[in-house]
Structures are given as C-alpha cells and as structure tokens.
Amino acid sequence: MGFLNFIGLIVVLKFLVYFVLFFTSDTDLELWFYDKFKRNFDSFKGKVVWITGASSGIGEQIALNLSKYGTKLVLSARNKDKLYQVKNRCIDLSEGKLTANDILVLPMDVTHISKHNSLFDNVINHFGKLDILINNAGRSQRAIWEDIELGVDQELFDLNVFSVINLSRIVVRYFNQVGHGQLVATSSIAGIIPAPFSASYDATKHALHGYLGALRLEKLHTNIHITLLCPGPVFTNFLKESFTGRPGEKYGLTHSPTDNRMSAERCAHLSCVAIANKLKESWMAKFPFILILYFSIYCPVIAYKFYELIGYKTINKLRDNQ
Numbered sequence: 001m002g003f004l005n006f007i008g009l010i011v012v013l014k015f016l017v018y019f020v021l022f023f024t025s026d027t028d029l030e031l032w033f034y035d036k037f038k039r040n041f042d043s044f045k046g047k048v049v050w051i052t053g054a055s056s057g058i059g060e061q062i063a064l065n066l067s068k069y070g071t072k073l074v075l076s077a078r079n080k081d082k083l084y085q086v087k088n089r090c091i092d093l094s095e096g097k098l099t100a101n102d103i104l105v106l107p108m109d110v111t112h113i114s115k116h117n118s119l120f121d122n123v124i125n126h127f128g129k130l131d132i133l134i135n136n137a138g139r140s141q142r143a144i145w146e147d148i149e150l151g152v153d154q155e156l157f158d159l160n161v162f163s164v165i166n167l168s169r170i171v172v173r174y175f176n177q178v179g180h181g182q183l184v185a186t187s188s189i190a191g192i193i194p195a196p197f198s199a200s201y202d203a204t205k206h207a208l209h210g211y212l213g214a215l216r217l218e219k220l221h222t223n224i225h226i227t228l229l230c231p232g233p234v235f236t237n238f239l240k241e242s243f244t245g246r247p248g249e250k251y252g253l254t255h256s257p258t259d260n261r262m263s264a265e266r267c268a269h270l271s272c273v274a275i276a277n278k279l280k281e282s283w284m285a286k287f288p289f290i291l292i293l294y295f296s297i298y299c300p301v302i303a304y305k306f307y308e309l310i311g312y313k314t315i316n317k318l319r320d321n322q
C-alpha cells in the first residue's frame with residue numbers, strides 16, 4: 001500500500017471513530033477516554049473538597065460520589081437542613097471511610113461576599129487544609145432578550161460570576177502559599193456556545209471561561225489546576241429555580257421524565273472523572289448536544305446553517321422540550 005493510501009486510511013479510520021463516538025458518547029473525546037480507561041478516583045482519598053450548591057442537583061450528587069472515595073467534604077448552600085441530609089447520606093455511602101467530623105456543613109449565601117474570608121477561615125480551622133474548591137452554586141434563566149431587566153443581569157452576575165471569582169481569589173491566594181490546589185467551576189455548554197432565551201445566564205457562564213481561562217494561563221508550570229465542567233441539560237431543580245427577565249420572579253417549570261436530559265448522577269460521575277484527572281474543560285450532555293458543540297466550534301458556518309434550517313423553536317425544544 002502506498003504511503004498516501006496509508007495516510008488516507010488513517011484519516012478515514014479517525015473520522016469513523018469520531019463519528020461513532022459523536023453518536024454514542026455523552027462526553028467530549030478526552031473525557032470519554034478518561035472515563036473508559038483512567039478514572040483515577042483513588043486520588044480523592046484524604047483530600048478536602050469544598051462544594052458550593054451542595055444541597056441539591058449536581059452539587060449534591062458530586063458530594064455523594066466523592067464520599068465513596070473517602071474524600072473529606074465541606075458542604076455549602078443556603079439551606080442548612082438540606083445540607084445535613086446530604087451529609088448523613090454521604091456518611092452512609094462512605095461505608096465507614098468518613099465520620100461526622102470529616103464533613104463540615106457550612107451554610108452560606110454565596111452572594112454575601114463580605115463573609116467569604118471568614119467562611120474560608122472556618123474550613124482551614126476545621127481541616128487544616130483545602131485541596132479542591134468546586135464552585136457549583138448557580139441558577140439559570142429563561143427570558144426573551146429584550147424583555148430582560150438590568151436588575152436580573154446584575155443578580156445573575158452576582159450569583160454566577162462575582163461570588164465565584166471572589167471566593168476563588170481567596171482560595172487561589174491560599175493555593176499559592178501551599179504550592180498546590182485545584183479550582184473547579186460548574187460552567188455549562190451555554191458557557192461555550194450561546195443558547196436562546198437565557199442571554200444573561202449564557203453571558204455569566206462565558207464570563208467564567210474568560211476569568212478562569214486567564215487564571216489557567218497565569219498558573220502554567222505551577223501545581224495549581226483549573227477545571228471547567230460544562231454540562232448540557234441535566235435533571236435537577238434548575239428550570240424551576242431559573243430567573244426570568246423580571247427581578248424576583250422564578251421560571252418554575254418542572255421537567256418531564258421523558259425530557260432529553262442527563263441524570264444528575266451521571267453528570268456528577270463524569271464531573272468526578274474530569275476533576276480527578278485535572279482536565280481543563282469537559283463537556284457532558286446527551287445526544288445531540290455534544291455533536292452540535294463540536295460543529296459550532298470547529299465548523300461554525302455549517303452550525304449556523306443548521307440553526308437557520310431548524311429555527312430557534314426547535315433549538316428550544318431540543319433544550320427544554322418546549
């Protein structure tokens with residue numbers, strides 16, 4: 001076989017593998033590889049991980065997952081009772097690896113940034129160290145672009161961006177002192193490509209990529225790692241809790257069990273694979289979202305033709321089943 005034929009065969013085989021993965025996998029290729037061959041969950045043992053938004057959804061499931069590997073946890077959200085329920089489930093799931101003292105319930109409203117320093121001190125006083133911060137607390141939005149009041153943009157940025165950046169700066173200064181650490185943020189596919197009817201939310205998640213992407217470059221050649229988790233639609237309280245265009249209003253929609261969404265358990269499992277392997281950015285979503293994401297990034301012209309063809313209503317139906 002001639003050399004060019006050989007190269008041609010490799011290219012065809014590569015595209016065949018990509019094609020099969022696009023239609024069968026719910027992750028990007030890197031995350032798929034690590035999930036199949038190198039989960040590295042043992043690395044969580046003995047680490048101290050602080051999770052915000054740990055009272056429900058993805059944050060709760062990440063906490064439950066990590067407890068199985070003997071990870072010491074700091075659980076934060078606003079609802080103390082729910083956090084204690086999560087703590088008790090974590091202790092049960094750990095099968096003796098964790099005691100009550102290994103899980104600190106630290107209630108907080110992440111938008112109260114003046115309290116971040118003292119809450120961080122609580123963590124260090126309790127455990128003597130912090131290895132990983134998972135900035136997961138957040139809310140979404142459903143609203144028509146021109147109907148969004150500026151107050152909603154501001155509230156969403158306070159919650160999804162400024163609280164994350166303020167807490168992360170405190171923690172990164174600490175990581176600088178001790179010489180290592182990992183900063184994680186739950187972004188979204190909407191942080192990479194915009195989705196219709198959630199402009200302020202899309203912008204907050206895009207902002208995280210800007211802030212934390214810059215930090216990642218500044219921390220090249222250090223032992224400080226930044227991981228951005230990018231889920232597509234997941235079954236959680238997310239839509240119910242979403243902002244609309246008007247301050248103080250909640251979208252209030254609940255999912256139907258038949259919606260095309262990933263389970264929070266699967267999303268948390270994949271998130272743990274990404275965190276354990278210190279991956280920089282990981283995508284996780286059911287078909288066809290990963291395929292749309294790849295096309296939008298690598299062939300944007302084709303992606304926009306596709307959007308024009310199917311129209312925004314179909315895009316929204318794909319996303320929320322509405």
Ligand SMILES: NC(=O)c1ccc[n+]([C@@H]2O[C@H](COP(=O)([O-])OP(=O)(O)OC[C@H]3O[C@@H](n4cnc5c(N)ncnc54)[C@H](O)[C@@H]3O)[C@@H](O)[C@H]2O)c1
Binds near residue numbers: 076234235
């Ligand atoms: N569910 C999805 O479809 C989806 C998709 C992509 C990204 N995400 C992201 O995942 C993260 C978790 O969301 P979820 O889907 O698990 O929803 P969820 O509503 O089940 O969980 C959100 C968590 O954040 C907490 N929270 C909200 N506001 C807070 C505040 N002011 N202070 C402290 N805690 C606060 C809630 O109490 C809860 O624990 C969010 O950052 C969200 O943007 C979700």
